[in-house]
Amino acid sequence: MGGALTARSLRVALGPGAQAPCPVDGVDLDIAAGECVVLLGESGCGKSLTALALMRLLPDGLTLVGGRASLGEIDLFALPEQAMRTVRGGRMAMIFQEPMLSLNPVMTIAAQVAEALRVHRDPQAATIGDATARLLDAVGLEVRLGASYPFQLSGGQRQRALIATMLAGEPELLIADEPTTALDVTVQAQILRLLRGLRAARGMSLLLITHDLDVARDMADRVIVMYAGQVVEAADRATLYRQPFHPYTRKLFSVLPSAHARGQRLAAIPGAVPPLGTKHRGCRFAARCDRAFARCHEEAPLLREIGSGHQVRCHLDAGAGAIVTMPAVQTTTAQGIEPASTRLFEVADLQVHFPIRKGLLRRVTGWFKAVDGVDLAIDRGETVALVGESGCGKTTLARAMLRLIPPTHGDIRLEGQSLLALGESALREARARMQIVFQDPFSSLNPRLRVGEILEEGLRSLRLDLDRGQRTARIDELLGKVGLGADAAGRYPHAFSGGQRQRIAIARALAVEPRLLVCDEPTSALDVSVQAQILSLLQDLQAADGLGYLFIAHNLPVVGYLADRIAVMYRGRIVEEGPAPKVMAAPAHPYTQLLLESAPGRGLRAEPPESRSEDGSTGCAFFGRCPKAEPRCATVRPELLPVDDRRVACHLARTER
């Protein structure tokens, strides 16, 4: 066993000069042989750069300006570049977040693996083929896939291929930079399990970088928490999850939504991670810390030991760490409201099909059924969550519901009025009652318009009764409602952080006083601390105005926390729908079960079944991945039928009862 890594006071500077900001500012890191250390933190805290600095692969413009690092007996920063190359990919290797972008698009997988083998092993052509096959096998890829190009593989397969190339040099230390962030939850579980297995089998140490507390819980021996370029807390997993000390770490735990926290208000960390280049005096977290006192603002705390292997960068007394108080629990007013019985919104047998054209005359030879017959209803003041993996059609469904893309078949009713029958002008009137908030706060605001103009757009289009003064007053009111100052109206979107932009996007949607708000993964691009703020905001708005939400998400904990009812979507169809607590506690459909079991933070218990190689074109769409499938599942498509107070599309759900 090797792979012990020690790094001391790493500093990475952006740009030249002594005044240059340091995104990594004095980071110490110890990884014992065979250990898995998780580097945890929100975006922009310097965790990826720390890893790239160790690999000596910092991007242009960033330079290592201080620190030492050694892997085993070798001093990483003293090696000449030539020698470093044998270490890189040899004794230490690194995999990246975006498996599609991280593989060369025009080389086969096998060629990319073989290339690494030739550098680090005896470059004998005869054995390279066998070695490549062994590596592909080791990461769970069929050997025949070696002849494929990256674009022919799924996201999970690509990440496996990337891991295979990085195993070629038999590294002692593998660095994995958010290896599963771009993947679906079921695939994430597979990749994490693979990494854990490889680590055990090969005795390598693992440095895993993640922002996800649950992933860290599943994987780590030790956890190092970073904030604004510094380590703020380091402890072994058990200690950290039992007794987090640093106020930041503790806040991170309390802002995580989960089904257990239903009906409680999430704690909030005010503000956001300080932008790079901020001049710090005192503790970097002091401005957002609710336990900060005078000294925190004056004197920068040092990393100190408060228990065996438990280090903290905080001025608070060690004794304070012993008392772990979970944040005070408040019940939101929203929960108090009895769901009104009036139906707000309803879709019936909604289908969105896209033509597949082929042949000489581009005739339509088939249909891609993005949404294939969905029934869904939302009551006033109700939150319905739509959950599913990427590509299941949930976003298409949302856009079709708002008539942003034309549905192929079915009916959409808003407050009893069918939207599909409406002409342009009547539809405009209806648009005031339903609005949408998008996932990416950066592409959802026009960068060339001031915030005031962005908010005004809906009013000018749909509220012709308002004059200029009334519109301005309404904009001020809206900004206040989402927690932004009135001065925001005069500024451009780029002046705001991701969370603030999402507030603006919510304000824009609320401007026309909709009854229904479709939220398309509104928090998945945000850091957890900001996510909590946005979720709280959405809850407050619902409590105040009785809005109905359709909340689209892939993140089950968020859904379990927020939703009244959950609809699970798979390949264009809803497979299960019912009250959130029941679905979360006792999922009826095997797919829902798989999703829940795959969610991180549960120790990666369930081993997912091998997929069968056939399609469920006539039978159940989930047949190929279903662990409980029976012969009839392959041929007879199950209907979405009521089972108690939910609806399930599974043959087994009914026979079990």
Place this chain on the structure above:
Amino acid sequence: MNLGFRPELLWSDALLFLLLAVVVMFAWRSARNEHLRAPWRRVARSRLGMSAAVVLIAYACIGIVDSLHYRPALPATEGQPVQYAAEVRSLLDVLTGELRTRVEDSYSAPFSLHLYSRETVTQPDGSQARVFPRLQHAGVGLADAAAARADIVWRGLRGIALGALGGALVLIVAAFAVGRRLGGWRAGWMAIRCAPECSGLRAGLATLIGLLVLGAIAVQLVPNYHVLGTDKVGTDVFYLSLKSVRTGLLIGTLTTLVTLPLALLLGLAAGYYGGRVDDVIQYLYTTLNSIPGVLLIASAVLVAQVQIELHPELFDTAAARSDLRLVSLCLILGMTSWTGLARLLRAETLKLREMDYIQAARAFGVSRARIIGRHIVPNVAHLVLITVAIDFSGLVLAEAVLSYVGVGVDPVTASWGNMINGARLELAREPMVWWQLSAAFVFMFALVLSANLFADSVRDAFDPRAAGQG
């Protein structure tokens, strides 16, 4: 009322002033809009960009001065209405004084006092001899070459001194202007000298002072010498080069007046509406693209040329005729060169159309025209600006090639292409007639290089992707 002249507005003048109005409007908008102001500030900080801008402005000044045309009144006869000369002149002709009329017999080298070739002249005593005849308008009142050399040096020094004086004035003005916000001219001066954010200004000022010195030297020397020699018919080459500036600038800028509306309209329509509209527009530009560019331009120019020749009654002056040919060349270049920008805009619009903020606007029922106007146009404006800046230098170069092929500007229009074309035939002579080519080379190179450098800094400042890639 008799002013002694009548202002004459040629087609190209009118279009140029229209273009200037558009530029001024755009500048005014830029000044109010943060998104346009910020990149322009980045341009202003770029050293090469500012030097290039100063050179371009100098060229533009020459071109604009040369676009204020008039016709002088003929000597009046009693009782008759005032008649005006058939010849159209410009303010530049007035400013350069005698330069236009100081025509020699044929070629002469720069600063020479004699013609380039021997001619048979009759001596006072009646005998004939082959000599290099003395020029009529160079070195007047000077005895010989030695005296001329001394005179040239003296005038040159005087020019440098005058230029330096002008430069000092510029610096003082700049120091006061910068110092107004910093509290006093001393602070302004220090800022100009050392402040890193003034590096662009510094380079611009240095270029300006250099140009002033050059200009002052020219002003000193030009009255008594042909500083760049004379051409075949004895016209001063320096004068020709200055007159060519307007032609080059017009080709580079007026073309965009045609290109922009076409490219914007068709590119945005194809990208946003898609479907049939897209098919038709794509067909249109594939067809245009499939014709070899020079051939298409040549064919169109030939047609225009024939039309102009067939309708001599439309033009009351020769200038109006060659001017129309220039305008039609711009028109044709514009009609054939919109495809590149249109394609770029189509691709960008396709991308933007899927952006969430456009979906949000659609969710408000905002009309398509309004979506295009408010959400798409501002987000493709940087592409338009960059393309225009890059295309400019290409068009200036194209003029030379087209004039060489014979489908460029009118042969009587002063243009660098015509200068090169004329000089090319004389290359075989010994010793070589090099000054005409060199003058065209230097004037063109300075303009195109400045345009390229300026386009680069505009691209770096406006294109988020190009930032940091040089």
Place this chain on the structure above:
Amino acid sequence: MLNYFIRRVLYALPILIGVNLLTFMLFFVVNTPDNMARIHLGAKYVTPEAIEKWKVEHGYDRPLLYNAGATGMSKLTDTLFVDKSLALFAFDFGAADDGRDIAREIRHRMWPSLAIALPNFLLGLVAYLSFALVMVFFRASYLDLAGVVLCVALMSVSGLFYIIGGQYLVGKLWHLVPVSGFAPGAEMLKFLLLPVLVGVIGGLGDSSRFYRTLFLEEIHKDYVRTARAKGLSERVVLFRHVLGNAMIPILTGAVVVIPRLFLGSLIVESFFGIPGLGSYTIEAIQAQDFAIVRSMVFLGSVLYIVGLLLTDLSYTLVDPRVRLE
């Protein structure tokens, strides 16, 4: 794949018809056959009868686009446009104004054009790519900066000066190779050297800078970081990974011009006295011989469309991601 190509060829037809219509309109709608006759006959002999006679002789006596006098389909077909452009589709270009057969002339003249254009194209590609690679290899150093400055300076010089300068320096000053002219066989090399050299240098600034930008764009992609993380040397990263990916758009972008190489270069050929299609075209333009210009336009369009097809084909060959549907 076959379907794809059939569709593309069918798509080419309307384009070619469009091209013909455009050239046709340019010349006939604005410049009527009467005018043409007048110009060709010269001022002295212009009588209405002479014009009619010239039009009948040269086949210009029918209506342009729509023949009201004819019946049925021939209202559309018995017209100048159909008459003059149908033949083009059969590559029957007819005779030039001086009576010579255009098609024969083209067959003769395309080889000298190709002899210049092909080496120019190949050597240029190699030279520009190498220069760009050198700049990228030394990126962000003074060498790179000097290279970019050189490129911008080279770009700012009119192509005419490269030819004039090249002719003057090499031909006159150094007496190395002939200034202009052409000869078949082994002699040819002597005459080709200068035009090819001038052509390559003339394109150096523009193309090298463009390729450099492409390379730099590629070098900042994630998979390049992966390649480095594997421990590959900078040389391998640059040549195998960056070059391998950047070459796809470069090569396929270059393919589109290959068929057009037959047309030669107008300027270079006429300056160097090469009897190719370029100088043929330029002479036709200067003599205002529409029959030749129209033929060259048509030929150019056909070659361009062939180039587009070749581009698509080359994509399927070099880029595994592209499957033609």
